[in-house]
Amino acid sequence: MPETILFYLFAAIAVVASTLVIGQRNPMYSIMLLIVSFGALSALYIQLDAPFVAMAQIIVYAGAIMVLFLFVVMLLNAAQEDAAEWDRRHPLRRTGISRFGALLAGLLVVQLVWALIRATDSATAVGASGDAATISSVRAVGRVLFTDYMFAFEATSILILVGMVGAVVLAARETSQ
Amino acid sequence: MDQPTLRFVVQLAIIGFTFFMLINASAALVLAERKIMGFMQQRYGPYLVGPHGILQPFADILKLLFKEELRPKDADKWLFTLAPIISVTAAFAAFAAVPWGAETAFGPWTIPFIGWTIGPLLDTPVKLGVADVNVAVLVVFAITSMGVYGIVLAGWSSNSKYSLLGGLRSAAQMISYELAYATALASVIMLAGSLSLREVVDAQKDYWFGFIPRWYLFLQPVGFLIYIIAGVAETNRAPFDFPEAEQELVAGYNTEYSSVRFALFPQAEYINMTTMSAVATDLYLGGWHGPLLERWGLGWVWFLIKVGIILFVYIWVRWTVPRYRYDQLMQFGWKWLFPASVLNLIVTAALVLYFNA
Numbered sequence: 001m002p003e004t005i006l007f008y009l010f011a012a013i014a015v016v017a018s019t020l021v022i023g024q025r026n027p028m029y030s031i032m033l034l035i036v037s038f039g040a041l042s043a044l045y046i047q048l049d050a051p052f053v054a055m056a057q058i059i060v061y062a063g064a065i066m067v068l069f070l071f072v073v074m075l076l077n078a079a080q081e082d083a084a085e086w087d088r089r090h091p092l093r094r095t096g097i098s099r100f101g102a103l104l105a106g107l108l109v110v111q112l113v114w115a116l117i118r119a120t121d122s123a124t125a126v127g128a129s130g131d132a133a134t135i136s137s138v139r140a141v142g143r144v145l146f147t148d149y150m151f152a153f154e155a156t157s158i159l160i161l162v163g164m165v166g167a168v169v170l171a172a173r174e175t176s177q
Numbered sequence: 178m179d180q181p182t183l184r185f186v187v188q189l190a191i192i193g194f195t196f197f198m199l200i201n202a203s204a205a206l207v208l209a210e211r212k213i214m215g216f217m218q219q220r221y222g223p224y225l226v227g228p229h230g231i232l233q234p235f236a237d238i239l240k241l242l243f244k245e246e247l248r249p250k251d252a253d254k255w256l257f258t259l260a261p262i263i264s265v266t267a268a269f270a271a272f273a274a275v276p277w278g279a280e281t282a283f284g285p286w287t288i289p290f291i292g293w294t295i296g297p298l299l300d301t302p303v304k305l306g307v308a309d310v311n312v313a314v315l316v317v318f319a320i321t322s323m324g325v326y327g328i329v330l331a332g333w334s335s336n337s338k339y340s341l342l343g344g345l346r347s348a349a350q351m352i353s354y355e356l357a358y359a360t361a362l363a364s365v366i367m368l369a370g371s372l373s374l375r376e377v378v379d380a381q382k383d384y385w386f387g388f389i390p391r392w393y394l395f396l397q398p399v400g401f402l403i404y405i406i407a408g409v410a411e412t413n414r415a416p417f418d419f420p421e422a423e424q425e426l427v428a429g430y431n432t433e434y435s436s437v438r439f440a441l442f443p444q445a446e447y448i449n450m451t452t453m454s455a456v457a458t459d460l461y462l463g464g465w466h467g468p469l470l471e472r473w474g475l476g477w478v479w480f481l482i483k484v485g486i487i488l489f490v491y492i493w494v495r496w497t498v499p500r501y502r503y504d505q506l507m508q509f510g511w512k513w514l515f516p517a518s519v520l521n522l523i524v525t526a527a528l529v530l531y532f533n534a
Contacts, residue, residue, distance in 0.1 A: 028256065028333060035326070052372075055315035063322035064352065067329070071348045074333050074341065138312070138372055 007047060014040035027073045031066060038062040052138045180300050187283070187299065192307050199272055203447035204234040210492050217496045244436040249336055252433065256334035261434070261441035264327025267320055268448035274316035275455045276375045278305025278465050278477035286473075304375065305465075305477055313374040314362055317456055321411065324449060325351040328413070328420055328430050331442070335433035343429030346503070347420035350410060353510040354417075358407035360518035361400045364525040365393050365460045374456070378464030394461040399521045401461045403514060405490070408453040410510070412446060415495040419503060454487035455480075462487075 017037035024030040038061045045054035145153050208223070208231065215222025223230035248257055283298035310316050325347060332344015369377040383391045394401050410417040421429030431442045458464055462483045465476030501509065 028253070028330075032256070032326075032330075051310065051312045052315070055312050055319050058319040059315065059322060063319060063325075064355070067322075067325055067348050067352055070326070070329055070333075071345065071352075074329070074345055074348075 003047060007044065010040045010043040010047070013037075014044070028070075031069050031073065034069075035062050035066050038066070052141055184299060184301075184303065187303055191303070191305060195272065195277070195307050196269070199269060199448055199451060202451045203444045204238070206447040206450065206488065206492075207234045207237060207443070209488070210495075213489070213492045214496050217493075238440065241436060241440040246436040246438060247433070249433050251336040253334035253336070256330045257433075258438070260327050260331035260334060261438045261445075262327075263330065264324055264445035265441045265448070267324035267327065268445040268452065271317050271320040271324075271452045272448070272455065273307040274310050274313040274320075274374070275452060275459065276304060276306035276309065276313070276378065276464070277455065277480050279471070280304050306375075309375060310373070312372045314366060314372050314377075314456075314460075317374075317452065318359060318362065321449065321452065322351070322355060324445065327442075327445065331434065332420070332430035335430075337433050339426045339428075339432045340430050343420040343422075343426050343432070347413060347430060350413070350417065350419060350506065350510075353507060354407045354410035354514070357403055357510065357514040357518040358411060360515070360522050361397075361403040361407065362460070364397055364400045364518075364522050367522075367525055367529050368393060368396060374459045374464075378459050378466065381463040382466045390463050390466070392461060392463045397461065397521070397525070399517065400525070401457070403518045403521065404457060404461070405487075406514060407518075408457065409491065409494065410506075412449045412453055414446070414450065414491060416498040416500050417506060418500060419506060422500060450488060450491055451484065454484045454491070457487055458483040 014037050017033045017040065021030045021033045021037065024033065038057060042054040042057045042062075045051075045057060211233065212222040212230070221230075223233035226232040226236045248254070280302040282300070282302040285297050286295045287293070288295070328347040329344040332340045332342070332347065335341070365377065366372055369380045371377060371380070377393075381391050381393060385391055389395070413420050419429075420426075421431065423429075426432070431439055434442065458480060464483075465471065465480040467476065467479035470476060470478050
């Protein structure tokens with residue numbers, strides 16, 4: 001019973017904080033709320049007996065990526081969004097890029113619903129290879145990452161490397177002129 | 178009291194004791210810092226409050242409590258209040274995953290000469306430390322990395338250029354040195370084969386040839402050096418104290434703070450120093466293992482001694498080495514420290530693979 005209460009508590013925090021992220025006019029508050037949301041998600045991972053994933057979530061997202069976000073917002077000193085010039089039309093009625101964004105959001109909803117329907121069928125697929133204690137251990141995660149998902153893992157690392165090289169090229173061009 | 182209740186009370190007492198020690202560590206470090214600084218500059222340091230000035234931290238705290246709390250007119254009200262709270266909460270919370278003593282049942286002790294035995298207090302031993310987590314290394318790393326938000330938000334919400342520069346520097350510095358820090362940690366984790374700090378400590382309890390302790394310090398000298406340097410940078414201490422470089426930024430991120438809100442920042446810094454030293458003790462110096470004392474169930478005294486030595490080195494470095502230049506800090510972090518830690522990781526991995534095969 002306490003597990004259920006804790007689940008709903010952290011799930012509620014995650015959902016409310018995520019909703020508030022897009023409701024904020026000040027980007028600084030958006031970032032802080034996003035960190036709260038990540039924290040709540042990490043608590044949910046701990047409830048799922050996956051402490052490694054929970055800690056990785058905090059270290060990578062809340063600890064590193066959000067600090068970079070914060071850094072950029074502070075450097076640009078982004079002003080508060082001005083309510084007067086805020087476009088109040090429905091996203092689908094706007095031109096160009098906003099309409100594309102709305103389309104993507106719709107796709108995401110469809111994908112989520114599909115994934116949820118599918119998850120009820122194949123709930124055993126994830127837990128099939130062992131019980132909670134073995135699945136959550138770092139050893140097991142590492143083994144799966146370097147055997148079954150080797151290609152995805154290496155492809156991701158190359159993708160990140162490409163992004164890094166791109167950033168260095170862009171930054172270096174600016175200073176050489 | 179029956180055993181489960183007694184056990185619960187003992188656990189609570191251990192948590193309370195840890196908290197009490199941490200609060201006192203920050204007070205004691207303020208005094209130690211000023212006394213050691215005085216010694217290195219050939220003067221006495223604080224001398225008037227109490228014998229040899231040992232009550233100076235209490236006078237400092239009282240003074241800060243009675244100061245007026247100021248907030249700049251254009252400061253962001255919420256984040257300005259939240260920033261010091263985040264700093265100090267992250268500092269305290271990080272220590273929760275650090276074990277500081279062996280398993281103990283509190284007895285049985287035999288009083289020398291008389292021969293009386295004081296029976297064990299508990300049926301089954303408890304672990305000394307707040308929480309025994311099997312990914313403790315990651316927990317400490319994750320929570321200490323949350324502490325940077327306190328400093329960055331303090332810098333941004335003050336709405337002052339010096340504070341903002343201090344906050345920006347802190348964010349850049351933390352991200353740069355976290356890499357080397359985490360890579361140094363990974364080398365030790367590979368040697369011990371566990372992410373649990375308690376298991377890492379217990380892997381170091383034996384001796385080579387019967388007298389050299391099997392500390393990871395001797396297997397990972399480079400890693401230890403990298404850990405200490407990155408730790409100094411992570412806690413924003415001199416020679417890496419750029420977020421509050423007083424010659425350039427007035428007082429950096431805490432320029433606009435006063436009274437208790439100001440006091441929380443140095444307190445968080447001192448507690449972070451203690452956590453860094455405690456984790457270094459667990460990872461490299463064999464934690465609570467040591468000759469003699471361990472036999473009487475006083476292993477945690479060894480732990481305190483080792484943490485104290487590292488903290489002394491922290492203060493020693495601060496009053497010996499001048500501050501780097503900002504570009505030197507980034508060069509050192511990215512071009513020397515990080516490659517060195519990666520090299521250390523690769524060599525360690527190769528050796529572990531060779532000797533385990």
